[in-house]
Amino acid sequence: MYVKKLCYENFRNLKDGCFEPDPGINVIFGDNAQGKTNLIEGLWLFSGQKSFRKVKDAQLVKLQEGEIKPARLQMEFFAAGRAQTAELHIQNRRTAQLNQIPLPAPAALGQSFCAVVFSPDDIDLLKDAPIGRRSFLNNAISALRPKYEKMLQLYNRAVQQRNALLRDVQFHSELTALLDIYEDRIAKTGAYLTSRRKEYIAALMRHIPEIFQQLSDGSEQPALTYQCSAGDGSEQALLQALQQSRGEDTKTGFTGVGPHRDDFLFCINGLPVKQYGSQGQLRSAVLSIKLAQAELLKTFSGEQPIAILDDVMSELDAFRRDYILNHINGWQVFITCCDPEPADRLVAGARFQMRAGVLEKTAGAT
Numbered sequence: 001m002y003v004k005k006l007c008y009e010n011f012r013n014l015k016d017g018c019f020e021p022d023p024g025i026n027v028i029f030g031d032n033a034q035g036k037t038n039l040i041e042g043l044w045l046f047s048g049q050k051s052f053r054k055v056k057d058a059q060l061v062k063l064q065e066g067e068i069k070p071a072r073l074q075m076e077f078f079a080a081g082r083a084q085t086a087e088l089h090i091q092n093r094r095t096a097q098l099n100q101i102p103l104p105a106p107a108a109l110g111q112s113f114c115a116v117v118f119s120p121d122d123i124d125l126l127k128d129a130p131i132g133r134r135s136f137l138n139n140a141i142s143a144l145r146p147k148y149e150k151m152l153q154l155y156n157r158a159v160q161q162r163n164a165l166l167r168d169v170q171f172h173s174e175l176t177a178l179l180d181i182y183e184d185r186i187a188k189t190g191a192y193l194t195s196r197r198k199e200y201i202a203a204l205m206r207h208i209p210e211i212f213q214q215l216s217d218g219s220e221q222p223a224l225t226y227q228c229s230a231g232d233g234s235e236q237a238l239l240q241a242l243q244q245s246r247g248e249d250t251k252t253g254f255t256g257v258g259p260h261r262d263d264f265l266f267c268i269n270g271l272p273v274k275q276y277g278s279q280g281q282l283r284s285a286v287l288s289i290k291l292a293q294a295e296l297l298k299t300f301s302g303e304q305p306i307a308i309l310d311d312v313m314s315e316l317d318a319f320r321r322d323y324i325l326n327h328i329n330g331w332q333v334f335i336t337c338c339d340p341e342p343a344d345r346l347v348a349g350a351r352f353q354m355r356a357g358v359l360e361k362t363a364g365a366t
């Protein structure tokens, strides 16, 4: 699949306009804080996922004095053998249209348009707290299965209801019967989330070893495993864990077990990379997860996703950079950089310069 045109209005610092990329490699260069990442963030949002910069939707709307107008993004793209259009409106929340038909949820765009992004923050996925890993899984799976997002909302609501009840039940013991109802809901929806997440981790693991071995010296064995906070994460195990933790949870006012407390672990030769890995191993581990994710998107959609490389050209060593570029050979690629020089070696494609939110096509590559 490839993007033919992206038009934007009231989006971040971009001056209203359109971007017509090349179906091959696109290099967007410019100084810092000019709007390069904003532009490719606009493309990424059509994957139906949240921004890869972990911001609230409201931050995507252009800040300007006086009246706040919603941001509007329109895209023409080619996928599933035909030209298609999609549109996103963003204010406090997002709404989406595909081929002029409103979608029930923006996540459903992921069924038609796929993207994978590489950014310098990626390494945080394995370094930071589990919440980032859970949202990685939630986003990645929602893009493939809209039902997952619905179940996640039901699950989160049931957990909030249980938390609220935990505070009141101390004073009104007659409310205990309601706890049973909420815990039943948490266990049912939670077991669905857990099994989809385990399935996704297993699917990633079908690709990771080969990719990882090529990114590292070849002798290291990677393993990605899902870690449940409640037994095996089945409905029965969840229900049991919830009942057992009632006493503790009543004290904290917070549900301490369930998929919202789960995690995943990346090990190399049996040791968690988070604690024991070198910087290079961490980077290879994250890149292998990302490239495996791209493989799954490709299998799912039957075509190549678009690839976004935000500011990673100067950060990656030549070996890893070439590996990624070879891996995504034939895909439409968007590369942002301050200095266009590393991209000069790329033959086909187009170059654009971003200056204060204004994009201009420049001469350079053919």
Ligand SMILES: Nc1ncnc2c1ncn2[C@@H]1O[C@H](COP(=O)(O)OP(=O)(O)O)[C@@H](O)[C@H]1O
Pocket (backbone or CB within 6 Å): 011, 012, 013, 030, 031, 032, 033, 034, 035, 036, 037, 038, 039, 059, 060, 061, 062, 063, 064, 354
């Ligand atoms: N909602 C917004 N409204 C207006 N300007 C914004 C908004 N969000 C970010 N910006 C501005 O966009 C610029 C950063 O753009 P970015 O795409 O991150 O730059 P870079 O070219 O370095 O990738 C900053 O000047 C920032 O203040």
Ligand SMILES: [Mg+2]
Pocket (backbone or CB within 6 Å): 036, 037, 038, 310, 311, 336
């Ligand atoms: Mg940037």
